Structure formats: C-alpha cells, structure tokens
Amino acid sequence: MSEDPIHPAAAGPEPHHPAALAGGAAPAAPSASPTAPATTVIGPAELVRFTNVTKSFGEGAEAKVAVQNVSFVVHDLPNAGELVAIVGPSGCGKSTVLRILAGLRPHFPPTSGEVHAFGQPIAGPAADRGMVDQKYSLMPHLTVQENIAFGLKLRGVSGKERRKRAHVWAKKVGLDGAEDKYPSELSGGMQQRVSIAATLILEPKILLMDEPFGALDPKIRMQMQELLIALWREQQSTVFIVTHSMEEAVYLGDRILRMAARPGRLVEELEVPRPDVPPDVMRKQPWFNELTQELLRRLETDAPALGPLPGLEQWRAGR
Numbered sequence: 001m002s003e004d005p006i007h008p009a010a011a012g013p014e015p016h017h018p019a020a021l022a023g024g025a026a027p028a029a030p031s032a033s034p035t036a037p038a039t040t041v042i043g044p045a046e047l048v049r050f051t052n053v054t055k056s057f058g059e060g061a062e063a064k065v066a067v068q069n070v071s072f073v074v075h076d077l078p079n080a081g082e083l084v085a086i087v088g089p090s091g092c093g094k095s096t097v098l099r100i101l102a103g104l105r106p107h108f109p110p111t112s113g114e115v116h117a118f119g120q121p122i123a124g125p126a127a128d129r130g131m132v133d134q135k136y137s138l139m140p141h142l143t144v145q146e147n148i149a150f151g152l153k154l155r156g157v158s159g160k161e162r163r164k165r166a167h168v169w170a171k172k173v174g175l176d177g178a179e180d181k182y183p184s185e186l187s188g189g190m191q192q193r194v195s196i197a198a199t200l201i202l203e204p205k206i207l208l209m210d211e212p213f214g215a216l217d218p219k220i221r222m223q224m225q226e227l228l229i230a231l232w233r234e235q236q237s238t239v240f241i242v243t244h245s246m247e248e249a250v251y252l253g254d255r256i257l258r259m260a261a262r263p264g265r266l267v268e269e270l271e272v273p274r275p276d277v278p279p280d281v282m283r284k285q286p287w288f289n290e291l292t293q294e295l296l297r298r299l300e301t302d303a304p305a306l307g308p309l310p311g312l313e314q315w316r317a318g319r
C-alpha cells in the first residue's frame, strides 16, 4: 500500500474537519511505502523520530525560522502508548512541530532535517496520525452523529455500520442523546468532544492535539483530561498534546518536551509521573506543586536544560 500523495489539509471535502486532518479519506495504511528510501537508519521500535528538523517560512532576508534543529525520538512501547506534552512560550513552534508530524502544509515539509513515523519518512497526512486542532472545526451542516462518522464515510463504511460506530463513540465521550443536534446547538466542551470522537473513531496510532482544552472551563477541562486518559488507555495510542498549562502537562504527560523561542527550539525532555490517578488526586500530591512551579520557572526564564525536575524523587519515593 502506498502513502497518501502529499496534499494540503484543504484537499478533502471539508478542510478542517478532524477526519480530513486525520487523512480520513485514505484507508488505514502505513504512513509510507515500505520501499520508500530512508536516509536515516532507525530502529524498528521507533514510532516517531525528528532529526535536526528546521522549518523556515519565507526566503532570504525575509525568512522566519519557526523551529531550528529539533531532534527527538518516541518509541513504540508494546501494548502501551506514551503521552508526550509539548510546552513553550507562544510562537516557539509547538504547532509547527505538531503539524509537521501530521504532514500538514504549510508547516510540512520541513526546510531541512528528517521526520519519520513508524520507521518510514513522513510524506503527508495519513490515517495513522489523527489531529485534533486548536480550533475544533466541525461541519456546521452535519449532526453530531454525522460529524463523528464523517471519516468512516470517506472510507466507504456503510451507513448502518457508521451509525452503529458513531453511537458507540458518542456514548464514550458522553454525547449520547445529543447525536441529532448540530454543532451550533452545542457548548464549546461538547464540540470538543465531537471533535475528539471524530478523530478517535478512525483509531489513529498517533493522536496529535493542539491546545485541545484551552477554551474550556476548569471543571470541564478536568473531565476532558480524564476522558482523554481513559481513551488513551483503551486505544493504546501515543498522544502528543500541546498545552500552555503546566498543570496539564505534568498531569497528562509521561514526558514533556520543553521548547523555547527565538529561535524556536527544543530545550529539554523531562520525565513526569504517569497519569495513574485522577487529576484532582494528583494535584493534591505534595510533589505536584513543586514539579509544576519548577517547570513554569524554567519556561518563563527560557532556562537552558537543567536536568530532571526536582519533585520527581519525592514522587518515586512515594510509589
């Protein structure tokens, strides 16, 4: 099976619907041709690899460097995915990193460097990398159920099967009963849940989320975090989540990629505790505040790599 042709997200019938961003028009396929030439030798168990990735917009003196020399590896853990939180000041290139990984123009392709997913060079959007965007764009003329099932429709799944599976997903995200409503009748939190369901129904191996809970009130936000953890456990996908909330990064992440601006770059990778308790419980742990405060301090001062976060020993000792 060959890779999707490189195409902008706008190539699909509805450019910003999660299904289009997830490469929903394509059948579930490996992200690149098995015969595609790989210039970097990589291990079989690597899920994502960025190697010296630089992205500039514009040419010559006008060129603006969005990210410079970003390198990291995320491994494919057997029967478990990782939750990778990306944090950094506004404009440091978080969305750029995520969109390169999604294969979405104009961020993709990078100006230089290599990006691999599943051991193959990324060539564009694909169904195995689903994206929930900063603005959860749904199709206004479709109902909740139709929005959730849209990617399945693009894949040629029958109407009966689509309704069945969309109903299962509507239930999972707490929207059963709202399936016949239109997006304009929903709150922001409900729209976000439709968007998440529309992406996850396609069972992407890698889930990319760009500030997905930014616009939600604290209570709904916490519910959405718990929902995400539950779905992540169930699907065993690897999740990349961009967030401006240090609490969210520490709570949700197994690992945090801390970026800095001017130029946008990756400063350090930090281990944080797995989200193995509900957010309100983790937030009450004595080490939680120390971890988040230190992370915030590093972010605000654009500190160089400083090694493991200090509250981590406390967390390990308490386990």
Ligand SMILES: Nc1ncnc2c1ncn2[C@@H]1O[C@H](COP(=O)(O)OP(=O)(O)OP(=O)(O)O)[C@@H](O)[C@H]1O
Binding pocket: 057, 064, 065, 066, 067, 088, 089, 090, 091, 092, 093, 094, 095, 096, 097, 106, 264
């Ligand atoms: N399509 C584009 N054309 C030109 N420059 C761009 C484009 N997209 C991003 N940039 C620039 O690249 C840099 C990184 O942008 P990016 O959106 O990745 O930052 P970010 O970390 O996601 O910021 P925020 O937290 O505000 O969402 C910024 O300076 C931005 O102006």
Ligand SMILES: [Mg+2]
Binding pocket: 094, 095, 096, 210
């Ligand atoms: Mg952004």
